[in-house]
Amino acid sequence: MSETMLATLSNIRTVEDMIVAFEDEQHCRRLLEGMVWPEGRICPACGYKRSIAIAGRDMGKRRARPGLYQCSSGDCRFQFTVTTHTPLHATKLPLRMWLKAMWLMLQSDKGLSSVRLAEALGVSQPTAWRMGHALRLMVAREHMLDGTVEIDHFHLGGRPKKHPDDPPPGRGRKGQPNTQKTPVMAMVQRPNDDTPGAPAGDARAAVVTGLSFRGAARVIETQITPDARLMSDEAKAFMAIGERFAEHETVKHSSGEYVRDAVHVNSVEGFNSRVRRTIAGVFHHISPQHADLYFHEIGFRWSQRVVTGSTVRKTRNGRAIVRTLWSRVPPALQLPNVFRAAIGRQMRRSPDGGISIKSAVAVFG
Template sequence: MRATMLEMLSGILTIEQMVLAFQDEERCRRLLEGMVWPDGRVCPSCGYKRSIAIAGRDMGKRRARPGLYQCSSGDCRFQFTVTTHTPLHSTKLPLRTWLKAMWLLLQSDKGLSSVRLAETLGVSQPTAWRIGHALRLMVARENMLAGTVEIDHFHLGGRPRKRPDEAPPGRGRKGQANTEKTTVLGMVQRPADRVPGTLAGDARAAVVTGLSLRAAEAIGEGFTDHETVNHSSREYVRDAVHVNSVEGFNSRIRRTIAGVFPHISPQHADLYFHEMGFRWSQRIVTGQAVRKTRRGRQVVQTLWSRVSPAPQLMQVFRSATGRQMRRSPDGGIIIKSAVTVFG
């Protein structure tokens, strides 16, 4: 079933094909069930793997809607659908709208803003914003990074506003940046090798408070093997010791924010970083090429290609159960399931 579903989704190459594939609500529901429950239905309340379909049965004044199931456990008897205890819980949108939105978001290289997504789907901007956050919550990963991990931090934000009533800030303390910008800690796991077909390493980022330069350098001291490079001494590469990968990831975060998300609040920044880290890892090695630097030196660069949306879509919904998100009274969102950023 998984191979058939992947083959069907892989055949969607254009927007027109995507619209035709996701136009029937019943088909979208069965497709979503296959992605959320690849090994069969599982009760989201107790985890029991046996349930019965009660769609069409008389439930008093109304009949049970399609896609409604009841847990067969005698101690549970919980009624659920494929969207129960997921970011799609209690959604008023058709499932075809959700699948179209996820496909558009995963097909984009750096993502789509809520304004652009709302215009494409024909929904309101707050609705598109919540759809985007649902994707960001589902792509969050909690596994520990392994192998060689690069760590670096940077400051996110624009130029400080001029305050005529306050004196200009002086130099900060030694080893501590004199800035009011948001501090972001990034980590990138290097891939095991660079042969064609290898997936890129995992990447994570999170907002941290009170992180000084000395604290950032001391993060890896508890590991068995820990190396650092000192950029202030013009040391950037020492054999295999460098932070070029994580600096590339940090640069990608800045470009994504500048080009797609003009404003990210620190409150929801980690959700956006989940999406950016997921996109970073959804790349495969296609080969290597020799390039010349500005100084004429030849270097070997690895060529990457993005993973198609079909396997990404299946991977996203496979971890949907347990990731809960609700609307807040003021029109925002409330994340009911915290995700550990760095495992």
């Protein structure tokens, strides 16, 4: 990314700054090209790094659309734009609308519902809903977590709705309704450095079929490297999974133990609380089908922080402890991290008005 583009994004601090910066469509196209192709244009079909610009309507021609390029490879010759083979593929919305939507969603600390986004942009709620999922698809990360990683599980959802024909609940265990909550596995990577400017670790979450050993192992082994240092509670599934990693430490919550030196799962429990607060306060309800996309967004927000220093705080018992101070990366500077893995991740509208993901892996870039 060029210094000029970085300076442009660094100057966006308020809503007024954002409106001015994303006002011109041609300027927004250049910004998007710089974020999607930070090292130069790449053909989304073959990965070839040389291409030519085709003169379009923006240069006095009538047929070719603005920002159209052609791959210089003799075996490919594929014509593409900056949105080809990305979640913005074949979009009918102006690029300035997309950049404004991305900034608004990143500017909010816990996200923005499709209803509020539609009101801010002047589009329909289904359009805003799909724009939100385009962001969530682009911020998904595929690299494995290493170092010290905390794992935990939690449930999403609530009690089932009461039906008027159901008999009144009895006393004891038979009076408890069957839960419809969705089990979720969460993983948080601790930061490797606490010096000022160091980034936060990544956070992941995924819906699992159950909290058994097999269901948990299927998710964890695809997200965490075997040489990682694992932290968990004393759940039986975690105890068995920990044998497959280089090191595994646990805390016994049943015995009132929550911290033992550097052994704890406070970070992942904080991330679990962030997920629950985000869903309850912003989205109110998410379907298990799209839950992983929402987890991508929440995990991305978790990682967009940098260390600003440390301070000494006192606990309730009067013991002095050192706390790390964090500062959030400005929303405009988060945009390059959003679009850097856009190529190869495609999203289409399904016949029933939903979305279908054609590819969840970035192949080039």
